[in-house]
Amino acid sequence: MIRRAIVFGASGQLGVELVRELKLRQYEVAAWDRAQADITDRAAIENALATFDAGVVLNAAAYNQVDVAEKEPQAAFLINALAVRNLALACRQIDAKLVHFSTDYVFDGTATRPYVEEDPTHPLGAYAVSKLAGELYAQAYLDTALIVRTSGVFGPGGLTTARGNFVEMMLRMAASGQPIRMVEDHFASPTFAPYLAARSVDLVERGLSGVFHAGGGTPISWYDFARTIFEVAGIQPVLHRSNEREYRTTARRPKYSPLSNSKMERAGVNPMPPLREAVEAYFAMRDQAKPK
Numbered sequence: 134m135i136r137r138a139i140v141f142g143a144s145g146q147l148g149v150e151l152v153r154e155l156k157l158r159q160y161e162v163a164a165w166d167r168a169q170a171d172i173t174d175r176a177a178i179e180n181a182l183a184t185f186d187a188g189v190v191l192n193a194a195a196y197n198q199v200d201v202a203e204k205e206p207q208a209a210f211l212i213n214a215l216a217v218r219n220l221a222l223a224c225r226q227i228d229a230k231l232v233h234f235s236t237d238y239v240f241d242g243t244a245t246r247p248y249v250e251e252d253p254t255h256p257l258g259a260y261a262v263s264k265l266a267g268e269l270y271a272q273a274y275l276d277t278a279l280i281v282r283t284s285g286v287f288g289p290g291g292l293t294t295a296r297g298n299f300v301e302m303m304l305r306m307a308a309s310g311q312p313i314r315m316v317e318d319h320f321a322s323p324t325f326a327p328y329l330a331a332r333s334v335d336l337v338e339r340g341l342s343g344v345f346h347a348g349g350g351t352p353i354s355w356y357d358f359a360r361t362i363f364e365v366a367g368i369q370p371v372l373h374r375s376n377e378r379e380y381r382t383t384a385r386r387p388k389y390s391p392l393s394n395s396k397m398e399r400a401g402v403n404p405m406p407p408l409r410e411a412v413e414a415y416f417a418m419r420d421q422a423k424p425k
Contacts, residue, residue, distance in 0.1 A: 137161045139187045139229075141172055141220070142194030146290035146298060147234065150330035151191050158334060163187065167194065172216040175223075182223040189230040189337055192220055198296075199238070199260045200383040206259035214266035221274035231275055232337060237284040237321060237348065239265045242387025247322065247352055249393045250282075250344045257385040268344070277342040281333050284348040284392050285358075288326025289418045299323065299355075300415060303362045307370035314375040317356035322348035322391035325411035327418075335402045348392030350405030358408070365412045 138155050142148040143164035152164045163185050170181050172194055182190065195213055196202065202209035217233055224231040240248050241255035256262045271278040291298030297305075306313050324347070332347050353361075356374055363370060377388065398404050405411075 137163075137185065137187045138189045138191060139163045139165065139182065139185055141165055141170065141190070141192045142167075144290075145193055145195075145294060146286055146288040146326045147329060148193040149290040150288055150326040151193055151333065154327070154330040154334050158338075172219055173211050175219040178219050179223045179226060182227055182229065186227060187229050189232060190220060190224050191232040191234075191333070192217065193234055195234070196263070197260070199258065199386070202260040202263065203258060203383045206263070209260050209263040210266065213260070213263035214270055217267035218270040218274065221271050221278065224278075225274055230277060230279065230337060230342075231271055232279045232281060232333060233267060233271045234333075235268050235280055235282045235344075236261070236264045237282060237390035237392050238387060239268070239282065240387050240390050242319075242389045244389055247348075247391040247393035248346065250346055250396055257387060260384060279336060279342050280344040281329075281336065282344065282346050282348075282392060283324045283329055284390060285321045285323035286326050286329060287323060287415065289415065289421075290326065292419065299358070300362055300412070303359050304366065307363065307366075307368055310370075312371040312373055313359065314373045314380065315356040315359045316376055316380050317354045317374045318376045318388060319386065320352050320354050320389045320391055321358075322350060322352055323358055323408060323411075324349040324405070325415060327414070328405055328411060332397065332402050332405070336397065336400065339400060339402070341400055345397050345400075346392035346394055347397055348394060348405070349408050349411065350394055351408040352389075352391035353408060361409055361412055365409065365416055 144166040238261040239254040287298040
């Protein structure tokens, strides 16, 4: 495979880590955000890929405003689905490997154990539908597309992005001095972006295709995740348990959507470290990543 890669969504939490990881592995990398390459513009994307001639194209760009998507489903579908079709067609023209990142939200959350790749999908809202459609477009146009589903991504890049991440949101809420309420009946597998980037490139370098789960590896409630963050940060804000009935959102979300990494691990990729270790690594990198 040509050791030349394009990363779309390169300024996001996952994108910055993909660029970092690829460069560490001696790839020549084109790191593009929307201002540099609009993936909703098919002609522009085909020209861009033909010019750079990459061996692998990684799409970390996404519309991820879950609640807003209920009011503007077309915007979510344009970026999360139709733009993936554009990338797939462009990759087919230059015989490049497409790596597309998807979400645990393609499931409905009714499982009682972490989801595996073979489980039936059942998206609950506009955002989730658009992400599943992106998976289908990638697989419809490419025989060797790699779909990486993940969950609750957080990384140092969240310090400089507009929407931040869950860790930074918890720290801001703690700093306000107000009591914090967090749901204890919704579970996911929060994923540290540098770990996700490394394992995604591992999958690429093993020549794998199809759907793989790469979640944080630890089913945990958002309440317990918040508690872990505060413990590692060494702070003690007032944290109360809440639940779905008390905390209504515009979009329906899966109540239990942790992802099993067993398929990834069977392929020879290292397991994800424990979540607490990931949170500790986040704080270790946090000061270095802060704007000076």
